Amino acid sequence: MAGSEQRVVAVIMVGGPTKGTRFRPLSLNVPKPLFPIAGQPMVHHPISACSRIPHLAQIYLIGFYEEREFALYVSSISHELRIPVRYLREDKPHGSAGGLYSFRDYIMEDSPSHIVLLNCDVCSSFPLPDMLEAHKKYGGMGTLLVNKVSAESANQFGELVADPETNELLHYTEKPETFVSDLINCGVYIFTPDILSAIEDVLKQKKDRANLRRVSSIEALHSATKALPPDFVRLDQDILSPRAGKKELYTYQTLDFWEQIKTPGMSLRCSGLYLSQFRHTSPHLLASGDGKRTATIVGDVYIYPSAKVHPTSKIGPNVSISANARVGAGARLINCIILDDVEIMENAVVIHSIVGWKSSIGKWSRVQGEGDHNAKLGITILGEAVDVEDEVVVVNSIVLPNKTLNVSVQEEIIL
Template sequence: MASSEEKVVAVIMVGGPTKGTEFRPVSFNTPKPLFPLAGQPMVHHPISACKRMPNLAQVFLIGFYEDREFALYVSSISNELKVPVRYLKEDKPHGSAGALYYFRDLIMEDAPSHIFLLNCDVCCSFPLPDMLEAHRGYGGIGTLLVIKVSAESANKFGELVADPITKELLHYTEKPETFVSDLINCGVYVFTPKIFSAIQVSTHREDRANLRQVPSFEALQSATRSLPTDFVRLDQDILSPLAGKKQLYTYETMDFWEQIKTPGMSLKCSALYLSQFQFTSPHLLASGDGSESATIIGDVYVHPSAKIHPTAKIGPNVSISANVRIAAGVRLISCIILDDVEIKENAVVMHAIVGRKSSIGRWSRAQAEGDYNAKLGITILGEAVTVEDEVVVTDSIVLPNKTLNVSVQEDIIL
């Protein structure tokens, strides 16, 4: 049994501006981790999951965005959740394992018994308490969250082989060219502090091959204590060498899991989180029957400051941000509407993201097929885009500060 005094800390990797270029144009003026999914910043969902852990001492966000980009959010979320959230800026990218090691003194200042490591661009139910319980039973230094996917899509991720009985990680390979397994790494981990010794060994290139030959973890701890001199990846440099050493184990989730690499996937993941709110945060879901307020269909988030005409019909899978104005007769389906957007009478938005301060005219449409994996599978309007009256924008991406007075289809408006 865990002691009631044992503390856990969480580390969430948020990347930096050189990452996530596939997320443009919605990341031009908002760091990707702060882009709203289901009305909450992307990073808010893993933080909220961590908050549900007993004895959570601190949450650390590690990345190489400028401090000012996270200062306001970190302050507000710390106050809201009543748990310290700190942003730690890397001087340069160190890799997920290297960054963990670089900030090890801060991470260990509360002497936690366990460290959760999560990637910000992962969308799942984050079953952290169950993972921790399983991890304690395994007795290793780390446990990975894993999930089964189709054999066709597995090679986009880290594929692994686990013992079906003991759940030990036996083999790990990142994005293999040939099929290894339909079991993949979800990018969510729990470690004991011994992980720092494993990373320390791996900071020496010549030792990385030797890590495969280490017969016991005690041998790892005798390594020289020096700062990492290079980029250390968790997957290739730590997980692969330690597989089959009775040090790493797996916990399989049967719930939803997606990686948020593109705006299309953000729309899909927003819907997944909205659905999850039914169980975790039902107070965040809007309701309305079209009499005194708009008709709400399915799972919808509406910011309290938004103004919506009672004749509008909203949902399913819609997220409406602050100070949005929605006029009479508007229809919204499967979309994310960002701050300060105006949608005028009888307009339709479907399978789309509408950027901040944009305007959609009367009887206009911003729509798409809703193929979340296709480049033009959703329509994206960048910041401050004006769609004039009776204009239809279909399967298109419009960069910021454009005015459309003619209809477009399957186009990228630069």
């Protein structure tokens, strides 16, 4: 075992069922963190990245899903990676920093020198070993992974200003109304255990304010507007903003891909990004085929071993096919996620779409979206057990579970 001065603990915030409503109808069947992206549960990608950190002692998943929903996955991934992975259930949401603090005794059990903190719905190459080395050189309490985005989209994220020479975080503001910077917070952090003392200070300040008998009219209005419990601590507003410019926080910029997985459309885009990354990190996961004994494979494709794909079908690029799916003769799949137990019959076409568990697509049918991952109807989504009958066309639509389509639809939400 590595010395205590070297140990690292990773914490991944996975949210809960009251979150991820934008991910419906896919989150109706499975917790959003376990939705398969590039053939692996969403949370698997940050877990796999954490496993490459030297001297990693433990990985904790913190959220407020029921423990039974994560039990099987946590057991299997711990065995696969040979690293202890544990799910810790919050009794209620405590905020991104409050959740970390509420399980401080578990986190500090291994006396780590560093704590890696990530949000589950981040899609990235996660350059954690390099980021950790940079963090040690900075000598501060924390380091944020940052990225440059367009000025038009920056206000959707936490914007920040960093010293171009020292990389010190000078200013931080969450989703500002006016443009501050094109440099944004990626939701990936490395802290020393001092972060827990910083959160404790915020909690004490909140408690002191709550105990004041006299509150000014402005403070009363502020409290009523925010209506946050005193044990709710936000990492961005309560920790990062007030401590910026005090030589405690630094930045590490990624030049690789980064996205947030807030919607099904973005999960499809991120599936393609991860499949592309597999070429360098896990080439054994990518399928190959020339159309003779196996299907013709174009670009990056993942096919689960139990899936059956006809040799005359053509698959890819950017396709993920899950367990026990069946793809018939002459079928064409492009930029799509095919979930467990789906049947795609002869000569069907699926493009820019997510096909839900146990759904079926009939002969000569076509299920497709236009491929705009940010638009509400930019891709087509079929919920669980949706049957698209023969020769039916479904374009830019969302279909909730247990529906049968015997007529063509375009740009519809079918409840």
